[in-house]
Amino acid sequence: MQRRIKTALGGTAALASLALILTGCASGGSPTPTNGGGEAAAFELPGSLRDATTGECTIAPIEGVDVETAGNYIQPWLNADKEIVPTALGWGALQGEAPDGLVIGYANNMTPVGDAQWRPYIQAAAEAAGGTFVNYPTGPDPQSAQAGFDTILADAAAGKLDILIVGAVSPRTVQSQAETLLNDYPDVQVVWGADPYANRDLGVDDSIGDYGGSIVNGNVLAAAAVYYTCGAATDFTWYTTNDLEFTSVNLLAANEFLAQLNPTATLREVVGSITSAAATDLIIPDLQGHPNSQFFVSPLDQYQIGIKDAAETAGIDNWYGIGQSSLPANVDQIKTGAQYGGYTLDFEQFMFQLVDQGLRMYLGEWPADGYGEGNWELINASMSTLITPGNVNALDIDASGHYTAVPDTAGKYMELWGK
Numbered sequence: 001m002q003r004r005i006k007t008a009l010g011g012t013a014a015l016a017s018l019a020l021i022l023t024g025c026a027s028g029g030s031p032t033p034t035n036g037g038g039e040a041a042a043f044e045l046p047g048s049l050r051d052a053t054t055g056e057c058t059i060a061p062i063e064g065v066d067v068e069t070a071g072n073y074i075q076p077w078l079n080a081d082k083e084i085v086p087t088a089l090g091w092g093a094l095q096g097e098a099p100d101g102l103v104i105g106y107a108n109n110m111t112p113v114g115d116a117q118w119r120p121y122i123q124a125a126a127e128a129a130g131g132t133f134v135n136y137p138t139g140p141d142p143q144s145a146q147a148g149f150d151t152i153l154a155d156a157a158a159g160k161l162d163i164l165i166v167g168a169v170s171p172r173t174v175q176s177q178a179e180t181l182l183n184d185y186p187d188v189q190v191v192w193g194a195d196p197y198a199n200r201d202l203g204v205d206d207s208i209g210d211y212g213g214s215i216v217n218g219n220v221l222a223a224a225a226v227y228y229t230c231g232a233a234t235d236f237t238w239y240t241t242n243d244l245e246f247t248s249v250n251l252l253a254a255n256e257f258l259a260q261l262n263p264t265a266t267l268r269e270v271v272g273s274i275t276s277a278a279a280t281d282l283i284i285p286d287l288q289g290h291p292n293s294q295f296f297v298s299p300l301d302q303y304q305i306g307i308k309d310a311a312e313t314a315g316i317d318n319w320y321g322i323g324q325s326s327l328p329a330n331v332d333q334i335k336t337g338a339q340y341g342g343y344t345l346d347f348e349q350f351m352f353q354l355v356d357q358g359l360r361m362y363l364g365e366w367p368a369d370g371y372g373e374g375n376w377e378l379i380n381a382s383m384s385t386l387i388t389p390g391n392v393n394a395l396d397i398d399a400s401g402h403y404t405a406v407p408d409t410a411g412k413y414m415e416l417w418g419k
Contacts, residue, residue: 328401
């Protein structure tokens, strides 16, 4: 499995500051702080973490930990200057015209992210394209997923479905129905987002959040863990769920990249429920039993909701970490210092891009190589960013907690669609 270590995508002042910080904190940089004797200073919380506001470290990295590579890798996710995916990839406007009235359906896994973040923006994108939106509840349990696909098949058979966006539904739970949809109704364009095995199991193109994107997200979380702990921590925890297939690929990538960056580090996996949205459900009880855990990362930032107050109540001080797919509640916590950091996604651009893919497929304009080999770092960084108290107020985040990577996302896509 190849690893692509990328440098900055821009020359902003923020990135220049990061380079200076890395110079001082990389292995072989500033002297290792000591406890007054000849031994290296111990990692302590929260003092040994990179200051989330200034970006500075007060502790030097463990010998052999590559903080510089970790920082360089995440630089594109700290760059505020972004473009929407079709522009970043050099795609032009649609050559054909998508007819008004296209039925664009959404297989909704009914999780907090799938229903509250995906659904509204897919609906907005479908309507912006002149289409008709249909929501298909398809989860979160396998029985509900199968029932949802029964309805999808019925609409496909009746000619009432043109494009289907599938959101983080495991193809393994609906394998037979998905194969029927693809084989018996080829006129229905299927975009399977946020599942790493849809390409392998069903032959659909790798899409946003699928295998390639999931590898990159795992890399980002691993690099962030090393960078934000100043290369001085070794005991990391991974909070996850078995209900979303992409999380297993995130973990695979995170383990591999972490081993490259910090050979002595461990990443302990702890599994929780997909429907949990409170720190008291998983993180706090686990940390109470694992006081040596120094930092955590998670593909589900919803697990951090309420974490600071819960940690204070539980009397623990190792509650610092970063989670992916930050929800509005997570963003609010970061703004007030009640959460160390997050990895937020522009759900609007994500959903508009899935619809853009569906339209290009419908019109026969989808590239033969799909999103292209080697573009996933660029694609992911175009619509997501790492956030801490140090940069959260400089980002375009509205009162509801929604992060916008590119101004007027909808307008830019509508221009590409000729709407």
